[in-house]
Amino acid sequence: MTETLVCTVLPTYNERDNIGPLVEGVLANAITPHVVLVVDDDSPDGTWQVVESLMARHNTPDTTRVALVRRTAEKGLTSAIQRGIDTAIHTFGAAIVTWMDCDLSMPPEDVPRLVQAVLGGADVAVGSRWVAGGADVAHGRMARTLSWIINAAGVLLIGPQVHDYTSGFIAARAPVLQTIRLRGDYGEYCIDLLGRALRHSYGVVEVPYRCVPRTAGESKTGAHLWDYLAKGRKYVATIWQVRRFTAKSQRRRE
Ligand SMILES: Nc1nc2c(ncn2[C@@H]2O[C@H](COP(=O)(O)OP(=O)(O)O)[C@@H](O)[C@H]2O)c(=O)[nH]1
Numbered sequence: 001m002t003e004t005l006v007c008t009v010l011p012t013y014n015e016r017d018n019i020g021p022l023v024e025g026v027l028a029n030a031i032t033p034h035v036v037l038v039v040d041d042d043s044p045d046g047t048w049q050v051v052e053s054l055m056a057r058h059n060t061p062d063t064t065r066v067a068l069v070r071r072t073a074e075k076g077l078t079s080a081i082q083r084g085i086d087t088a089i090h091t092f093g094a095a096i097v098t099w100m101d102c103d104l105s106m107p108p109e110d111v112p113r114l115v116q117a118v119l120g121g122a123d124v125a126v127g128s129r130w131v132a133g134g135a136d137v138a139h140g141r142m143a144r145t146l147s148w149i150i151n152a153a154g155v156l157l158i159g160p161q162v163h164d165y166t167s168g169f170i171a172a173r174a175p176v177l178q179t180i181r182l183r184g185d186y187g188e189y190c191i192d193l194l195g196r197a198l199r200h201s202y203g204v205v206e207v208p209y210r211c212v213p214r215t216a217g218e219s220k221t222g223a224h225l226w227d228y229l230a231k232g233r234k235y236v237a238t239i240w241q242v243r244r245f246t247a248k249s250q251r252r253r254e
């Protein structure tokens, strides 16, 4: 058991039925001292109330294992994760920060595999559906195909070190996250983060994981072709931006 403090940031909007099993799962599988920090955007379904009861169960006057940031003035996935990262590092002193979706599509049992990769020397570990041992059994054929095309574009235009640029299942060393702040509204932040991490020559490794369907609550993306195309357009634009910026900084260095 190492003394490295890990904080898992869980961004939530209407995840009342998922957050309990997820928090318990992350804590039960922890391989280091671990804080689970939920950043909830004042969910109408009362997700934050469930978190408050988890705090009462797990925290002692000396040890915080579950924490909550309840945002009432701000909304959005990327800013919620960034808020969690800042709190993890500055309030809890986390040396490694991890984050994931809270619909149980990313198994809490896999968090230690990402943490282990960082403890083993990586700067950033990415949970990946698109490497051997990984899979996406959560989405239908249309969504999987679009995701595959976007990620193939990422491999081609950003680099072959990552095969799941839209993963959203990440562990990273605190100094990396102090150098690179998240940008964007939704999943495109992940493409941007990984692209900039590679540009900074940080060590990025992939850890295969199996993405499984959510069983409670609703997806914030929707399930129609139009929802995916709207999201996909932003992803492609971000890949292109990362590519252009990387090419420009390479030219400046030459
Ligand atoms: N705090 C916060 N979390 C959000 C917001 N939108 C989505 N999330 C969370 O982001 C994660 C991914 O959302 P999900 O509904 O599964 O979208 P999908 O995976 O794209 O279908 C889940 O944990 C959501 O609860 C938001 O506006 N604020």
Ligand SMILES: [Mg+2]
Pocket: 101, 103, 105, 214, 219
């Ligand atoms: Mg989801």
